[in-house]
Amino acid sequence: MGLTANSTGSGAVDRGLHIEKTSPDERVIALAGNPNVGKSTVFNELTGLNQHTGNWPGKTVTNAQGRCTHNRIPYILVDIPGTYSLMAHSAEEEVARDFICFGEPDAVVVVCDATCLERNMNLVLQTMEITSRVVVCVNLMDEAKRKGIRVNLEQLSDNLGVPVVGASARSGKGLQELMDEVEAVTAGRRECRPSRIRYLPVVEEAIRRLEPAVSARLGDRLNSRWVSLQLLDCEETLKETMTEYLGLSLWNDPVIAEKIKQAKTSLLEHDISEDRLKDIVVSCVILRAEEVCMDAVACGQGGYSRWDRKIDRVLTNKWVGIPLMLLLLVVVFWITITGANYPSELLTGGLFWVGDRLSDFLGWAGAPAWLQGALVDGVYRVLAWVVAVMLPPMAIFFPLFTLLEDSGYLPRIAFNLDKYFKKACACGKHALTMCMGFGCNAAGIVGCRIIDSPRERLIATITNNFVPCNGRFAPPYKRQQNGRRIRLSPYGHVRGKSENWRRH
Amino acid sequence: MRPSAKQPVPGGGFCPLPQELTLDRIHQGEMARVRALNSTGSMRRRLLDIGLVEGTNVECLQRSPAGDPVAYLIRGAVIALRAEDSSNILVEYC
Numbered sequence: 001m002g003l004t005a006n007s008t009g010s011g012a013v014d015r016g017l018h019i020e021k022t023s024p025d026e027r028v029i030a031l032a033g034n035p036n037v038g039k040s041t042v043f044n045e046l047t048g049l050n051q052h053t054g055n056w057p058g059k060t061v062t063n064a065q066g067r068c069t070h071n072r073i074p075y076i077l078v079d080i081p082g083t084y085s086l087m088a089h090s091a092e093e094e095v096a097r098d099f100i101c102f103g104e105p106d107a108v109v110v111v112c113d114a115t116c117l118e119r120n121m122n123l124v125l126q127t128m129e130i131t132s133r134v135v136v137c138v139n140l141m142d143e144a145k146r147k148g149i150r151v152n153l154e155q156l157s158d159n160l161g162v163p164v165v166g167a168s169a170r171s172g173k174g175l176q177e178l179m180d181e182v183e184a185v186t187a188g189r190r191e192c193r194p195s196r197i198r199y200l201p202v203v204e205e206a207i208r209r210l211e212p213a214v215s216a217r218l219g220d221r222l223n224s225r226w227v228s229l230q231l232l233d234c235e236e237t238l239k240e241t242m243t244e245y246l247g248l249s250l251w252n253d254p255v256i257a258e259k260i261k262q263a264k265t266s267l268l269e270h271d272i273s274e275d276r277l278k279d280i281v282v283s284c285v286i287l288r289a290e291e292v293c294m295d296a297v298a299c300g301q302g303g304y305s306r307w308d309r310k311i312d313r314v315l316t317n318k319w320v321g322i323p324l325m326l327l328l329l330v331v332v333f334w335i336t337i338t339g340a341n342y343p344s345e346l347l348t349g350g351l352f353w354v355g356d357r358l359s360d361f362l363g364w365a366g367a368p369a370w371l372q373g374a375l376v377d378g379v380y381r382v383l384a385w386v387v388a389v390m391l392p393p394m395a396i397f398f399p400l401f402t403l404l405e406d407s408g409y410l411p412r413i414a415f416n417l418d419k420y421f422k423k424a425c426a427c428g429k430h431a432l433t434m435c436m437g438f439g440c441n442a443a444g445i446v447g448c449r450i451i452d453s454p455r456e457r458l459i460a461t462i463t464n465n466f467v468p469c470n471g472r473f474a475p476p477y478k479r480q481q482n483g484r485r486i487r488l489s490p491y492g493h494v495r496g497k498s499e500n501w502r503r504h
Numbered sequence: 505m506r507p508s509a510k511q512p513v514p515g516g517g518f519c520p521l522p523q524e525l526t527l528d529r530i531h532q533g534e535m536a537r538v539r540a541l542n543s544t545g546s547m548r549r550r551l552l553d554i555g556l557v558e559g560t561n562v563e564c565l566q567r568s569p570a571g572d573p574v575a576y577l578i579r580g581a582v583i584a585l586r587a588e589d590s591s592n593i594l595v596e597y598c
Contacts, residue, residue, distance in 0.1 A: 085553045089546055116580045119555065282549070283557040290579075304577055312566060312575070312582075321569045415584050419570035422586070428573075452550075 026067075026074045027186045030099055032127060033111035034120050035082035038139045041169040042111055043079045046179070070179040078105065084119075086126040087235075087282070090452065094237055100130050101222065102245040106186040107133040109178065114144035114151050114166070117297050121289035124160065128194035129226050134162045135181045142168040149299050156296035161193040196225070197288045200280055202270045206232060206263040213259045217250065231260050232267070233277055315412045325413055329435070332400050336470070340392035347392065351384035386471070393470035397439040427451060430460045437467030444469075527585070527593040528574070530564045536595035537561055543592040551593070555579040561598060 021028075033039040047066030064079040080099050081092035100108055110127050112120035117138065128134050138151055157164040163181040167174030184190035198204065207228045214231065215224035222242075230238060231250060243249045250256050267277065314320055355376055362372045404410055410432050418428030429451050437444030444464045451457040530536045538560045541548055555578055556562070563577040573584040585593075 087549065087553070089549050089553075118579055119581050122553065122555075278549070279552065282552040286552070286555050286557050289555075299580075304580065304582055309565070316566055316568055316575070318567075318569045411584075415568050415573065415575065416570075418568065418584070418586070419572050422572075428584075 021076065023074065026076050027106040027182075028076045028078065028104070029182055029186075030103065030105040030108045031077055031079050031111060032096060032100065032108055032123065033082055033139075034084050034113065034123060037082070037111050037113040037120065038169045039082055039111045040079060042109075042137065042139060042167070042175065042178075043077055045169050045172050045175055047077055068179075070176075071183060073183060075179075075182070078103070083123065085122060085282075086130070087278075097130075097238075098241050100127060102241060105131075105133075107135060107182055109135045109137050109182060111137045111139050111169075114138045114140045115147055115149060117151060117156075118289055118293040121292050122285055125197060125285050125288055125292070128160065128162065129197065129229075130223055132162075132192045132194045132223075133185050134192060134194060135178065135185055136160065136162060136164040137174075137178050138164060138166045139169050141166045141174070142171065147305065149297065152296045152298070156292070159195065159292045159296060161195045163190060163192070197284050199284045202267060202272060203229075203277065203280060206267050209263045209266070210256070210259050213256050214250065217248075217253060217256065218246070221246065229281070231256070232263060233274060233281065312412070315409070316416055321412075321416050325416060328404075328409075332397070332404075333438070335400060336393050336397045339396045340470075343392040343395075344388055347388035348385070351388055352381070355380050355384060390471040394439055397470060398443075401436065401439060424459075425456070426459050426463075427453070427456045430456065430463075433460050433464060434467050437464045437469060439470060441465060441467060441469050525595055525597070527562065527564075527576070527590040527595050528587045530562075530595065532564050532567060535561060535563045535598055537598040539594040539596055541593055543589065547589060547592075551589070554581070554583055556593065562595065 031039055031043055043064070043066060047068045066077045066079070068075050068077060078099065080096045083090075083093045083096045086093060086097040086100065099105070108127055108131055110120075110124045112124065124134070124136055136156070138153065138156070141151070144151060151166065153164045153166050163185065165174055165178045165181055167178055169175065181190065185192060199207070207225060210228040210231060211224050214228050218224055218227060227242075227250070230242075234251075239249075239251060243251075251260075267273075272280065315324065358380060359372060359376045362376065413431055413435075414428030416428070417431045421428055421430050432450070433444050433447045435444075436447050441464055444467065445461050448457050448460045448464065451460055525536070527536060527538075538556055538558055540558060541551055541556065543551060560579065565575040565577050565582065567574050568584070573586045574590065575582055575584045576590075577583075
């Protein structure tokens with residue numbers, strides 16, 4: 001996660017919906033999905049591009065793009081942030097919704113987790129409300145099989161009215177089939193007839209009232225049914241983006257404004273306020289998701305098996321939970337610190353040997369002492385020391401953290417500690433970003449994105465600086481190991497360096 | 505500590521009457537069906553998004569070591585809710 005020209009300065013600003021096509025026949029595919037369903041794995045497998053792969057939740061910052069070719073047709077894949085919904089409650093949801101609506105993708109692939117498909121259907125159905133060119137990729141089929149969950153893909157496809165492909169992205173299975181379907185959909189060979197959600201009759205009536213006027217104004221630029229519903233349920237951010245995209249404001253159009261007013265009055269007659277309308281829309285989507293999955297998913301023991309329950313009872317137990325967590329933390333640190341000593345020693349030895357040769361060379365070339373001091377003892381040695389001290393612990397700590405993440409233990413830590421963190425007006429997830437701060441504060445701060453509340457996120461971001469990262473606490477331990485003088489100081493590496501100078 | 509039934513509900517909404525059962529009062533291992541949500545604003549949206557609509561069955565799985573939050577099984581997913589949020593969810597035994 002280096003600081004490149006793209007990740008800092010003006011490049012860090014979300015460029016939003018801008019997609020650069022190198023040729024006109026490139027097809028733009030949006031990759032949507034809930035967080036943690038292996039969306040980035042699908043993306044990387046298809047594009048071969050190693051964008052930061054997911055060691056922790058919430059890392060797709062802005063729209064990441066990659067290219068791939070399938071059957072000689074070029075595609076641009078856009079990895080949009082993982083969200084549970086497109087109702088724009090958060091910045092991520094807004095980016096995702098805006099790209100699907102206004103980014104003009106040729107197709108949207110919604111990646112789902114086969115182990116909890118019903119929950120994922122919420123996003124699939126909402127996406128299908130916006131666009132009909134949807135391909136559903138049911139990922140993690142291997143894991144579902146292991147858990148005894150059977151997914152009937154054909155039935156699901158029938159229920160949804162769009163193509164459904166099963167995949168296990170980690171082993172690369174099913175991705176060719178996915179691209180075949182994407183090709184068929186984008187080429188118009190495969191017609192999608194997404195089953196629309198039927199809201200309450202009153203709401204449907206209001207939509208019907210509004211739709212003709214909207215449709216006349218929009219042409220085929222956006223799905224008029226969806227836009228009509230959004231007009232009833234005014235979302236400020238959407239209003240702005242839509243006005244910008246269309247180049248006209250639907251709200252200010254006299255005909256449409258009149259229709260909106262009429263529709264709202266008729267809804268109010270049935271005691272449906274704006275808030276209640278939102279509730280109805282969400283409930284209908286969720287009930288429809290349940291319906292869609294009912295005959296397509298068969299759970300042997302259910303997604304949350306008896307075995308999972310037993311493990312969770314122990315991990316979050318009143319007496320055992322927290323000691324177990326501390327023990328695990330100690331083990332991770334012990335492995336990191338002792339393990340890092342050996343490569344650190346080697347790196348120090350090697351890099352300093354090179355430094356000595358540089359010194360010799362400058363002496364031979366007749367460079368003045370001050371230049372030699374500045375370049376070799378100053379610039380080179382500081383750099384060498386930082387690399388030797390920081391690199392090995394990071395290279396050990398982060399893979400260990402990834403293992404914990406993959407095992408699903410991290411959310412349990414947040415669960416165990418939430419109450420204590422709440423006392424400081426923070427939340428349990430704060431513990432995870434702090435843990436990551438032990439590896440590297442930069443990564444810890446980036447990880448603060450997983451915290452939903454802006455206030456709690458700010459607290460987590462600021463306090464992360466006080467967590468001593470590997471580079472700040474590893475050196476004192478190292479000196480102890482070597483049997484030399486121990487100086488437990490937060491500036492261990494700075495002192496260590498000056499001692500080193502004295503020795504030479 | 506469970507909040508008493510007469511305590512005002514944080515974040516607005518009306519105070520549940522003493523006889524009304526809220527999700528935070530469901531014991532470990534018990535099942536309940538959602539009747540209505542009292543929460544407002546973004547928390548209401550979040551609760552609806554995770555599938556807590558009327559008629560949804562919820563199982564209380566596990567209390568955290570400090571007693572709060574509590575983990576619930578909602579539509580196949582395990583979700584932890586703080587008492588301040590679950591006390592706004594009206595339920596009935598099923």
